[in-house]
Amino acid sequence: MTMLGSLLLAGSRSPLARRAVSGFPLTRKVVDRFVAGESAADAVEAARRLTGSGLSVTIDHLGEEVRDSGAAVAAAKAYVSLLEALRPLGLGDRAEASVKLSAVGQALDPGLALENARQICATARECGSTVTLDMEDHTTVDATLGALRALREDFPETGVAIQAYLFRSEADCRDLAGSRVRLVKGAYAEPASVAHQRRADVDRAYVRCLRVLMAGSGYPMVATHDDRLMAIAESLAVSAGRGPDDYEFQMLYGIRADRQAALAAAGSRVRVYVPYGDDWYGYFMRRLAERPANVAFFLRALRGG
Ligand code: FAD
Structure with missing residues (x-):
């Protein structure tokens, strides 16, 4: 992580920086590169476009660390409405949902977050999705894995992201070796401990996982x-006897769209993580930090370039 990256990650949690960045009139133009839009209709349109070109999607209703139970319930309702709006497209699991438990109340009341997540999983199931x-x-990993275990009792298709940068993750991958697991490098500022x-x-830890x-x-x-990691994944899949439908690649909306299309055209399964909504600040700052x-690009746009 560069010094600039660390500063941006610190800024992603600062209310002062949030006000400053959100206040720039041209910020929205840059945010649009990484976020599909503000409304569920924007997300559905992005899903239609991306799946029409042979990709799958996982849709994230932006928001994290909600401060009251009303906002947690509203976030869960937003997912339910989104999944229902996607249903007529008949995409099944080519359009799934990505959920941050902090957005549905994990820090306030883990029971409420679990209940909210359960509702989202049940609606996804009705749509043939997950x-x-x-x-x-x-600090949230144990709670998230605990919630996952509870959800998987009724919805065994539920998946989870595992962050290769954490020392614990190789062991977590062993525990989850029969599940849907999204392996990422990790996007938060974490201590060396x-x-x-x-x-x-x-990168080495990513390969071990x-x-x-x-x-x-x-x-x-x-x-x-x-x-490099994608090439290693492909060769490990071949050695493990996995075909192209037995795993997938995932990338973020607005990042390396050409690579996403090329991989799909070559026969790989590729899913794009599509964020939408107006609470884009934390997500956007993590993308800048990376x-x-x-x-x-951000600075050029702010200068009007
Ligand atoms: P990096 O080391 O950032 O990039 C590797 C290489 O990719 C670069 O050197 C460059 O060659 C290429 N590259 C990267 N960006 C670009 C670009 N814009 N244009 C051209 N080339 C580029 N993190 C979490 O902590 N929790 C999550 O739940 C989570 N979910 C995620 C879901 C998905 C689908 C994805 C793709 C990422 C998710 N992340 C999550 C973020 C992740 O942890 C990383 O922060 C992020 O993916 C950047 O890491 P990277 O693996 O792309 O490698």
Whole structure:
């Protein structure tokens, strides 16, 4: 992580920085590169467009760390409405939902968050689709995996994201080797006591986790824009006797769209993570932190370039 990246991640949790960044008149133009729009209709339109070109989608209703139970219930309702709006498209599991438990009340009341997540899973099931739980900062991992275990009793198709940068993740992958697991590098600012700090160490940990998932009986979701890791995933899949339908690649909306299309055209399953909604600040700042070129893009747009 660069010094700029660390500053941006710190800013992603600062109310002052939120007001400053959100206040720039041209910020919205840059946000639109990473976010499909504000309304469920925008998300449905993005799903229609992307699935029409051979990709699958996982849709995230933006929001995290809600502060009251009303907002948590509203977030769950937004997912239910979204899934119902997607149903006429008949996409089945080509359009699934990605859910942050903090958006449905995890920090306020884990029971409420579980109940909200259960409703989203039940609606997804009715639509022939499913849910993947996003993973947030390391203090929430045990709670998220606990909720996943509870959800999987009724909805065994529910998946979860695992962050390769955490020391614990290889063991978590072993525990989850029969599940749908989305493997990511990890997007939060984590202390050296719990997470690899050097890029090369994160990449090596990612490969160790991939080995476990590919050798297991679950469904690995290889979420990265890193060509080297994608190539390693492909060769591990072949060694494990997996065909192109036995795992998938995932990338973020607005990032490497050309690569997404090329992989799908070559016969791989590719799913795009599509965020929508007006609470884009934390998501947007994590995307800036990942890549200095994204910050340059932001600054150019602010200058009107
Ligand atoms: P990086 O090291 O950031 O990038 C690797 C390489 O990819 C770069 O060197 C470059 O060659 C290429 N690349 C990257 N961006 C671009 C670009 N804009 N244009 C051209 N090339 C580029 N994190 C979580 O903590 N929890 C989650 O639940 C979570 N869910 C995710 C879901 C999906 C589908 C994806 C793709 C990511 C998710 N993440 C999540 C974010 C993840 O943890 C990483 O922060 C993010 O994916 C960047 O890591 P990377 O693997 O792409 O590698």
